[in-house]
Amino acid sequence: MASGPVIVTGAAGFIGMHLAERLLDRGEAVVGIDVFNAYYDPRLKAARAARLEGRPGFSMVRMDIAEHEALLDLVKTSGARRIVHLAAQAGVRYSIDNPFAYERSNLAGHLAVLEACRHAGVENLVYASSSSVYGDRPIAEGGFRETDPADAPVSLYAATKRSCELISASYARLYGFPQSGLRFFTGYGPWGRPDMAYYDFTQKILAGEPIEVYGEGRMARDFTYVDDIIDGIIGVLDNPPAQGGHEVYNIGDSNPVGLMEMITTLEQAIGRKAVKIMRPMQPGDVTATYADISKLNALTGYKPKVALEEGLARFAAWWPTFHRS
Template sequence: MKVLITGSAGFIGSTLALRLLERGDTVIGIDNHNDYYDPKLKEDRLARFADHPDYTHLRLDLADREGIKTCFETYKPQRVVNLAAQAGVRYSIENPLAYIDSNIVGFAHILEGCRHNDVEHLVYASSSSVYGANTMMPFSVHHNIDHPLSLYAASKKSNELMAHTYSHLYNLPTTGLRFFTVYGPWGRPDMALFKFTRAMLAGEKIPVFNYGKHRRDFTYVDDIVEGVIRVLDQPARSNPAWSGANPDAGTSLAPWRVYNIGNNSPVELMDYIAALEKALGKKAEMEMLPLQPGDVPDTYADVSDLVEQFDYKPATPVEQGIANFVTWYRNYFNL
């Protein structure tokens, strides 16, 4: 297939691009290489496959309407994976307009590109943060998500609503994937595992929010990418049993679906830190702090729809995933 990946120099996007190229697909990658974190890491991720004969890279911002339009018209992708977004719950509290530009305006440009160029399937990144104030565990795509706690979460819910409109009006198959705390090699420096590892190796205290009482459905990046590929290969279909009198939040009469991708096994934050201590061979000094604004205490994914429809379930234990990250981190920084 010819696949367009936005955010192709990002954590998940670069891993996905590598996998698709390995299986013989043609990949067009878009990334704006912004400085939300060190752009060198993005360049180094990209260097793993930038010279591949079936890869084309465009330094382009999703907010560039004409640039995105030209990209679709020039390369005519059959399928699209939209992973580019302004990430981070906490940064959305400081700089909310960055999320409007990238996650909402930019996503509208992707939808328009798909609509006008006969794209067979759009798969896009949503987030576990859409569950917001919902405390019913495990989180299910069939639950209500009307109470987001950050603009980042609201922007991801907006993506799901926008996609539904395009699926309904233009018969564009769209699938949203709600990612649950992705971690692993080549990860983002603003995420806990990267920050904790850096601080512990430097002999600094690590900030432990909610006094360590978080539970997270940590999901290894290779498991995430496997799920993305399985979903990408099967365009979203209508649910003929859907009823407006008793609407199911996870399906539609339109070719629109949403799925959770998580490990389906939440881990206490203190156990996550213990696994990192073991991998580093070093004890953590901790600063215990209250819950941060915009954060939720627990995440836990119900992935039964993904298991039933795609025969897929994440398989990497947290201890192994963290050990893999630490090995990569030491090699990458020559430690």
């Protein structure tokens, strides 16, 4: 392992918390950064942060990463040589009505991270992209590949994520520090995001409320359990590109599941049936996602381990530990 702490932006987020825990478990020091915004219930972010705070080697800084001068000062004083940049404004549908949140968090925030890397001597940047960059198009056998076109985003969120990839590629060439972009495919699991379908469905089913099933239930997603996502992130962090290199990797389960099948599996996990209201596709949604993970496998040996049935069972077991009635 390299010397110095790892900076994790978005450390109070779903993936950020799990990543920080894994890094701490293997003896790394971690500096977490999070703005603790109110995009979803701030109590969930506070509870995630509470799991990390007090652990040896961890510190949390409340900061807006788009404040580029403050971020640069933090990176310089921390002595970090590795950054995993996960902070972003998430959500496809939210971007329809709140575009400027994405301009600041995703575009200005990503640029601020790149400038901090450039001026503070960071040697390895790993950053979150998204499967949404592939757009809504037919899936070839084996799934989306990193070499596939990514020039037709169907949401502003997707457009910002693709823009970040292009900006990173230019910075890698101009300034030399290696970078790896991670296209995540529908992460789920304990401590997840309430705006995700499986989380929202659970809340409504347990409350006896109907769920709205968009796309008439015909959509499919490559649901990826959070522990498998963290395996991928760690593998890429430990295997950076050569100096000046920029690589993009899919991190997914490589096993798309239909929305109706996911709902059936969720019903079994929580022990209740859902009342379903079928709705048409919403703006910004895509029909299906499917990760070709051969590039990541070749680099790190990555292979997902947690099937949807097990992952949703773990999520259901976690639910009452946070959602106490």
